[in-house]
Amino acid sequence: MAKTKYIMHQCAYCRRETKMEFIGGQPSEDINAEVIKVWYRCGKCKHSALLTLTPASQMKKKRAVAINRELCTPYAKEKIFSVGENIYHSEWDDVGKVVRKDKMSNGIHSIVVTFEKTGERKLLENIQA
Numbered sequence: 835m836a837k838t839k840y841i842m843h844q845c846a847y848c849r850r851e852t853k854m855e856f857i858g859g860q861p862s863e864d865i866n867a868e869v870i871k872v873w874y875r876c877g878k879c880k881h882s883a884l885l886t887l888t889p890a891s892q893m894k895k896k897r898a899v900a901i902n903r904e905l906c907t908p909y910a911k912e913k914i915f916s917v918g919e920n921i922y923h924s925e926w927d928d929v930g931k932v933v934r935k936d937k938m939s940n941g942i943h944s945i946v947v948t949f950e951k952t953g954e955r956k957l958l959e960n961i962q963a
């Protein structure tokens with residue numbers, strides 16, 4: 835690899851946030867790797883340090899599986915939900931988190947849910963049968 839890679843990192847030796855130069859190991863090429871171990875050299879004190887990095891793709895994957903289906907409230911339009919609550923939508927077989935609540939001008943309550951598969955959806959809540 836011809837291009838030199840730099841990252842900003844706090845050096846363990848001079849204890850300053852410095853531009854560290856990549857000198858060895860595998861940089862973030864393998865998107866399936868749990869963590870990446872790489873050698874970086876401090877631009878200030880020239881000490882080398884083995885850093886353990888988490889690839890951005892891995893962090894994204896971890897966020898996506900954060901919802902435990904067992905702990906989700908099954909969605910029904912008669913129920914009332916709170917922001918941050920995890921819900922399960924049986925029709926779509928999908929789980930999501932309530933990110934916002936709205937009340938429309940006609941008095942109908944709604945929630946905005948970010949679903950893992952379906953994405954952001956608006957659902958009704960507190961509907962009296």
Ligand SMILES: [Zn+2]
Nearest residue numbers: 845848876879
């Ligand atoms: Zn240093």
